[in-house]
Amino acid sequence: MFAICTTGKADGTVxxxxxxxxxxxxKEILVKVxxxxxxxxDWKSSGRQEDVKVVGCDYAGIVTQLGDGVTEDVKVGDRIAGMVFGCLEMNGAFAEYTAAPSHMFFKLPESASFEDMSQLGVACYTTCQCLYQSQDLxxxxxxxxxxxxxxVWGGSSSVGHFVIQLAKLGGMRVIATASPKHFDRLKKLGADEVFDYRDPEVAKKIRTLTNEKLKHAVDCISEGSTPQLxxxxxxxxxxxxSAILKYDTVRPEVKVVFSLAYYLFGKPFGNFTPTTEMTEFATKSSxxxxxLLAExxxxxxPLKIYPKGLADVPEGLEFMxxxxxxxxxxxxxxxxxxxxKA
Ligand SMILES: NC(=O)c1ccc[n+]([C@@H]2O[C@H](COP(=O)([O-])OP(=O)(O)OC[C@H]3O[C@@H](n4cnc5c(N)ncnc54)[C@H](OP(=O)(O)O)[C@@H]3O)[C@@H](O)[C@H]2O)c1
Structure with a gap:
């Protein structure tokens, strides 16, 4: 099959x-992506590989085979989307087929397009971690x-897009930051108030809006000026x-809780040892x-679809x-x- 692979070069060439x-x-499902x-x-991990691995985490496709011990409600022919551990093995989402963990997929409504649904994996699991694992919201x-x-700092990011929606569905008043061109769209998603993150007065304006009582934030960017702001x-x-890149608090009264979607796979990597708590959390999130999709x-x-499929991944990674x-x-x-071949 065709797949986008790392080359072992430090510049992340794929x-x-x-x-x-x-x-x-x-406990795996084979999916025709x-x-x-x-x-x-995808671009960050590609530069860290010393040998050939298949790239890509987010997929949507059709189930073609079930591995042993799959107990979830899924069968051959089902339309699903989810997340795989790209750049770790010879298995990733930027490929004709991917072997996905059976506790980490979403069933797709008939009316939903694979293109739209392919974006759910990383962003939705990260959203659940930020809202329900890092904080008990x-x-x-x-x-x-x-x-x-x-x-929700970075409301127009992939993760922010779903954090806004789930926070709103949880009954919270959602305050987001983004570039002004995205304000209307984010309000339609559920943001009650949106601020321009480049406004030098942004933190002051948020403190005023919340009467200096704001206690919860999700940092969907987690770098540069966001920890301070x-x-x-x-x-x-x-x-x-809730942070999605690691950083230390800049104020002793503020707790920063880091999460990583990779923790949910139930596989060891780096210094991380998997726990059943993580896989159970992933199952619950799935x-x-x-x-929510069914409802x-x-x-x-919104999507930006490249015309030449996987052949355009090198260009897409550079763009990002x-x-x-x-x-x-x-x-x-x-x-x-x-x-x-089709
Ligand atoms: N821990 C995890 O498991 C996990 C999971 C997913 C992502 N991440 C990390 O989270 C980061 C974001 O990922 P993503 O896929 O959500 O990103 P993305 O959608 O590619 O991010 C692009 C968006 O970021 C916004 N943005 C950039 N700088 C900003 C700032 N200073 N303040 C507010 N918004 C800002 C831009 O907003 P405008 O267009 O409105 O200007 C743009 O819409 C990446 O570093 C990624 O590696 C971590």
Whole structure:
């Protein structure tokens, strides 16, 4: 099959190659990938590999085989989307087939396109971690009836897009930051107030809006000026920030809790040892997102679809690496790849 692979070069060069279809292991599902979406981790991880690995984490496609011990409600022919551990093995989403963990997929409604749904994996699992694991915030299944404010920094990012929606479904008042061109779209998603993150007064304005009582934030960017600006927006008494890149707090009263979607796979990597708590959390998140999709409560972000499928991944990674992504998800249709047979 065709797959986008790392080359072992430190500059993160990737190339389209012929590789074997991954073998489906226990508790795995083999998926014929129809569309794959791109995440920053794809270019970041590609530069860290010393040998050949298949790139890509977010997929949407059709189930073609079940591994041993799959107990979830899934069968051959089902339309699913989810997340795989790209750049770790000869298995990734930027390929004709991927072997996906059976506890980490979402069932797709018939009316949903694979292109739209391919963006859900990384962003939705990260959203669940930020809201329900790093902080115990109200979920759509048990929305709050008492007012809770939440700040979503980077509301137009892939992760922010879903944090806004799930926070709103959880009954919270959502305050987001983004570039002004995205304000209307984010309000339609559920943001009650949106501020320009480049406004020098942004933290002061958020403190005024929240009467200096803001206690909860999700930092969907987690680098540059965001640790400081979010801390400055929180109450003088402090609060909690869910971060998705690691950083230390800049104020002792503010707790920063880091999460990583890779923790949910149940596989060891680096210094991380998997725990059942993480895989159980992933299973719960899979069910929550599948239910919200079935109820039509989740809106996908706008797409930027490259015309030559996987052959365009090197260009797409460069585009993202240069910081040009703004409020849209880069997606590749596998069938658009020259040489791929339908
Ligand atoms: N821990 C995890 O498991 C995990 C999971 C997913 C992502 N991440 C990390 O999280 C980061 C974001 O990932 P993503 O896929 O969500 O990104 P993305 O969609 O590619 O990010 C692009 C968006 O970021 C916004 N942005 C950039 N700088 C900003 C700032 N200073 N303040 C507010 N918004 C800003 C831009 O907003 P405008 O267009 O409005 O200007 C743009 O829409 C990456 O570093 C990624 O590696 C971590």
């Amino acid at each position: 190339e389209l190659r012929q590789v074997d279809v991954p073998k489906v292991g226990p 129809v569309a794959a979406a791109q995440n920053p981790t 109200p979920s759509p299944e048990n929305p709050t009836t008492t007012p809770i404010d939440i700040l 979010i801390s400055d927006s929180l109450s003088p008494e402090g609060g909690t920030i 069910k929550l997102i599948s239910k 039509g409560k989740i809106v996908p972000a 690496k240069s910081g040009k992504v703004s409020g849209e998800k880069i997606v590749y249709r596998v069938a658009d790849t020259p040489g791929v």
